[in-house]
Amino acid sequence: MRYGFIIPGGGVRDIVELGREAEAAGWDAVFYWEGDWGVSPWVALGAIASHTERIRLGAVLHPLPWRRPWLLARDIATLDQLSGGRAVLPIGLGAVHDPEWAAGTTRTGEVVDRKLRAQLMDEGLDVIDGLWSGEPFTYDGTHYHLRDAKLDPTPVQRPRVPIWVVAAWPRMKTMRRVLRCDGILVSDDWTPEDLWDMRTYVQEHRTLDSPFDIVMEGSPRGDDPQQTASAVRAWAERGVTWWLEAMWSEPNGTKDVRARIRQGPPRFE
16 A cells, blocks of 8 residues: 645645655655645646655646646656656546536636546547657547657656546446556445455456556545554455555644644555
8 A cells, every 4th residue: 555645725835844844754655636716736746846856746636638648748748757666546427516517618718618627638648648748749530639749858758657547436438547657546335345346347348458457546634643544445456556644524624634744654464
């Protein structure tokens, strides 16, 4: 089991310092939230990269259908170069709120239709993979078109930066997307049977040689580290390989987040 911590917010200098403290406390990865109106995750993560040596870095969750995939490919490649090969890319369709469903668009004018977002997600993955190859790349999709595009520099990691994706079991359309990626983000409403069946499906159908991770996000509260560790162990026994700890609800100010980070990850014997 490996352990990541999601920094929920704060001033940019605080975020960088929290990332440095997370590495010192033994966490394996640090993430910042990807939102339109907060601190730029890629700028903040780049600063964290320059103050750390080991910890992995990523943003949770990157709404790929609402971003230009060639710019994301560039940003992640830059972070991977700066960090010496420590970037990770978690992606999803994007969170749509009730008023946006009613309006038929997000407040920034992005699409909310799930089928269209899925198409943009799949083509975005095509574009990112093509650009990360380092070779001239031409692409004619329904939504994206590139002519002899070439990214320089490309990521340090080979064959690519690990991509984790949100999916739903047993929806085969989303699971076919999982087969193209390097990890799946699951939720606590997955049963042990769901996890077993999903792992079996991936093992039988995935053709990539890269390792495959099962990633769980959780928000334990309270001061009993043994209780948290027991919960994490139960997920590890079900096949989860990464635990991402989040503090989305109050109290989650910088002081509270720092105190939790310094306790270290919820390791178990």
